[in-house]
Amino acid sequence: MELNVSRRVLLAGSAAAIAASGPVATGFGDLAHAKAPMAGTQAPYWYRFKLGAFEGTVVSDGPLGLGDPSETFLGSSKEAVKKALSDNFLAPDNVVLEQNVLVLNTGSNLVLFDNGTGAAGAKNFNGKTGKLLANLKAAGIDPKDITALVITHCHIDHCWGIMSDDGQRNFPNAQIYVAQNDLEWWTNEANGTKDWIKDFIAGARRNLVPNRERIVFVKDGQEVLPGIQAISTPGHTVGHTCYMLTSEGKSLCNIGDLTHHQILLMETPRLEFSFDTDPKQSAQSRVKTLDMLASQKIPMLAYHYPWPGIGHIGKMGDGFRYYPSAMQMTL
Ligand SMILES: [Zn+2]
Numbered sequence: 001m002e003l004n005v006s007r008r009v010l011l012a013g014s015a016a017a018i019a020a021s022g023p024v025a026t027g028f029g030d031l032a033h034a035k036a037p038m039a040g041t042q043a044p045y046w047y048r049f050k051l052g053a054f055e056g057t058v059v060s061d062g063p064l065g066l067g068d069p070s071e072t073f074l075g076s077s078k079e080a081v082k083k084a085l086s087d088n089f090l091a092p093d094n095v096v097l098e099q100n101v102l103v104l105n106t107g108s109n110l111v112l113f114d115n116g117t118g119a120a121g122a123k124n125f126n127g128k129t130g131k132l133l134a135n136l137k138a139a140g141i142d143p144k145d146i147t148a149l150v151i152t153h154c155h156i157d158h159c160w161g162i163m164s165d166d167g168q169r170n171f172p173n174a175q176i177y178v179a180q181n182d183l184e185w186w187t188n189e190a191n192g193t194k195d196w197i198k199d200f201i202a203g204a205r206r207n208l209v210p211n212r213e214r215i216v217f218v219k220d221g222q223e224v225l226p227g228i229q230a231i232s233t234p235g236h237t238v239g240h241t242c243y244m245l246t247s248e249g250k251s252l253c254n255i256g257d258l259t260h261h262q263i264l265l266m267e268t269p270r271l272e273f274s275f276d277t278d279p280k281q282s283a284q285s286r287v288k289t290l291d292m293l294a295s296q297k298i299p300m301l302a303y304h305y306p307w308p309g310i311g312h313i314g315k316m317g318d319g320f321r322y323y324p325s326a327m328q329m330t331l
Pocket residue numbers: 155157158257303304
């Protein structure tokens with residue numbers, strides 16, 4: 001008996017079946033004869049969940065296309081990077097990262113963690129980003145109600161959504177929380193040694209400098225707001241900070257850009273990412289923090305992981321494995 005049925009044989013069989021059933025239009029591709037029009041729209045780009053007494057909503061700013069991964073994930077051969085992707089059924093020639101922005105309602109605060117590329121930054125990503133305000137609206141969240149903007153680091157995709165294109169505050173009633181050294185580094189034009197860094201600094205200045213009097217500095221280990229603790233994780237940027245969120249004994253670690261990829265920077269966590277300020281230090285922070293989250297079985301929310309970016313971490317070999325949590329569609 002032939003078990004190894006090729007796709008060609010299956011297709012030939014179905015064509016024969018269609019032919020035998022008499023004159024039908026032209027098969028599945030004939031939209032003129034479809035029973036209903038194709039919708040062509042996607043599900044909402046926000047997702048709600050509970051954390052103890054807190055309510056979280058992940059809201060997307062839109063996908064970031066990074067293109068060829070061998071330009072961004074360094075420290076291994078191009079072939080090994082492509083194989084790791086294709087072994088996991090991911091496109092080997094185009095890495096796409098999500099932007100999972102978290103809104104956390106703690107009862108006393110409505111906190112937005114990072115804020116996407118804004119309209120200005122969307123130009124760097126084929127116009128597919130900068131969707132945060134539209135998706136907040138779809139999720140029923142009014143930007144005027146946001147009381148705190150907590151920032152993991154001052155990159156284009158994390159702090160360019162603070163100001164509108166015409167220089168207005170998108171979140172007019174919010175204080176801004178960020179590490180002092182990160183703010184100072186990314187607003188200092190003297191650090192612009194490459195074109196992309198110059199561009200990032202110009203944008204950070206546009207979004208942060210006009211808000212200087214609203215900025216509160218966060219320190220390692222500090223409870224920034226009730227239930228929100230800062231964990232300094234330098235390397236990706238000088239002041240990159242993760243935030244541990246805890247309510248009624250339940251914790252979730254908002255890891256920002258501690259890792260950018262669910263395979264490449266988990267299974268081989270010492271790989272380097274081209275946008276890291278200090279790639280070696282970044283890898284150290286990544287391994288140390290993921291190790292802690294894995295051993296304490298604390299789930300994480302990863303800004304750039306597949307939507308909506310919530311899952312657990314397990315140890316695997318001398319690296320890690322990401323276990324995405326199933327979306328819970330009833331609260
Ligand atoms: Zn990022």
